[in-house]
Amino acid sequence: xxxxxxxxxxxxxxxxxxxxxxxxxxxxxxxxxxxxxxxxxxxxxxxxxxxxxxxxxxxxxxxxxxxxxxxxxxxxxxxxxxxxxxxxxxxxxxxxxxxxxxxxxxxxxxxxxxxxxxxxxxxxxxxxxxxxxxxxxxxxxxxxxxxxxxxxxxxxxxxxxxxxxxxxxxxxxxxxxxxxxxxxxxxxxxxxxxxxxxxxxxxxxxxxxxxxxxxxxxxxxxxxxxxxxxxxxxxxxxxxxxxxxxxxxxxxxxxxxxxxxxxxxxxxxxxxxxxxxxxxxxxxxxxxxxxxxxxxxxxxxxxxxxxxxxxxxxxxxxxxxxxxxxxxxxxxxxxxxxxxxxxxxxxxxxxxxxxxxxxx
Numbered sequence: 614x615x616x617x618x619x620x621x622x623x624x625x626x627x628x629x630x631x632x633x634x635x636x637x638x639x640x641x642x643x644x645x646x647x648x649x650x651x652x653x654x655x656x657x658x659x660x661x662x663x664x665x666x667x668x669x670x671x672x673x674x675x676x677x678x679x680x681x682x683x684x685x686x687x688x689x690x691x692x693x694x695x696x697x698x699x700x701x702x703x704x705x706x707x708x709x710x711x712x713x714x715x716x717x718x719x720x721x722x723x724x725x726x727x728x729x730x731x732x733x734x735x736x737x738x739x740x741x742x743x744x745x746x747x748x749x750x751x752x753x754x755x756x757x758x759x760x761x762x763x764x765x766x767x768x769x770x771x772x773x774x775x776x777x778x779x780x781x782x783x784x785x786x787x788x789x790x791x792x793x794x795x796x797x798x799x800x801x802x803x804x805x806x807x808x809x810x811x812x813x814x815x816x817x818x819x820x821x822x823x824x825x826x827x828x829x830x831x832x833x834x835x836x837x838x839x840x841x842x843x844x845x846x847x848x849x850x851x852x853x854x855x856x857x858x859x860x861x862x863x864x865x866x867x868x869x870x871x872x873x874x875x876x877x878x879x880x881x882x883x884x885x886x887x888x889x890x891x892x893x894x895x896x897x898x899x900x901x902x903x904x905x906x907x908x909x910x911x912x913x914x915x916x917x918x919x920x921x922x923x924x925x926x927x928x929x930x931x932x933x934x935x936x937x938x939x940x941x942x943x944x945x946x947x948x949x950x951x952x953x954x955x956x957x958x959x960x961x962x963x964x965x966x967x968x969x970x971x972x973x
Contacts, residue, residue: 631728682731683698703754736928762957813866849866890925902967
């Protein structure tokens with residue numbers, strides 16, 4: 614796996630933001646062309662590689678996916694603080710491993726190098742390949758700090774939550790600060806709405822399972838002390854375990870905002886930002902990962918709760934069966950999306966081995 618480790622280091626030094634993974638994609642395509650017997654296909658913003666079955670056993674093709682974009686920090690500069698450089702190196706390592714293996718492939722194998730996972734837009738760009746090529750199942754993984762290195766983390770059902778940002782803007786009527794009654798101030802309306810959403814969240818948790826609302830910020834008015842506030846915005850991130858109940862939860866928040874704006878005579882603007890579906894695994898595929906991991910002697914851990922963060926792999930799982938799982942990065946390890954994080958190279962070999970067994 615020395616070549617895959619070297620690739621990971623190379624990718625780490627050239628992080629690119631979502632939908633700008635030009636150099637990253639080219640490095641991966643070049644490696645596939647020069648160092649494997651897979652066929653590399655450039656699809657513009659994304660790429661895939663595939664290998665035809667050498668002795669077809671009649672099963673439909675199988676796919677594996679890796680994300681390749683970097684996280685944008687507070688200064689706007691991208692950095693591989695989530696490990697997508699490692700995920701891409703694992704998929705390239707799989708191509709190299711399957712190219713060396715003497716055992717003939719029983720079915721076609723596809724490797725999807727996906728952009729824009731961090732903003733939830735990449736999987737939708739690539740998902741048409743599943744139907745186009747008749748792919749029957751798909752797998753993906755994410756490294757997970759805080760768990761034993763090399764352990765396989767599984768969850769039947771939801772592995773990672775659905776989520777979306779909500780920007781709720783309300784516009785009233787300006788007035789002189791001495792005569793606030795002559796205008797319409799959205800501040801009280803937005804404050805009451807925040808409390809109403811908190812109550813809704815508690816009720817939904819009791820009846821529908823896990824949901825969470827996080828206040829991101831609220832801005833009302835300006836720094837002009839002679840003018841009463843007439844515009845405001847409430848920013849929330851909401852998430853939930855199950856896709857259908859999450860969508861009902863978001864729809865109810867929208868209804869609360871519409872009712873509040875109508876009641877107080879305010880104009881409403883509501884925008885969703887970076888929506889992610891729930892990553893809902895299929896039971897049979899989770900069990901297949903479990904069996905393959907145990908065959909390799911890899912420790913397997915079942916997660917009691919889904920990851921609260923989101924992952925757009927759910928787009929694929931809404932189309933075909935598959936599973937998304939975690940691989941432990943180490944118990945005492947820097948957390949994802951921090952500048953201290955760097956993908957642990959020791960995870961690459963076991964992850965490649967697991968994917969290779971799944972590809973059989």
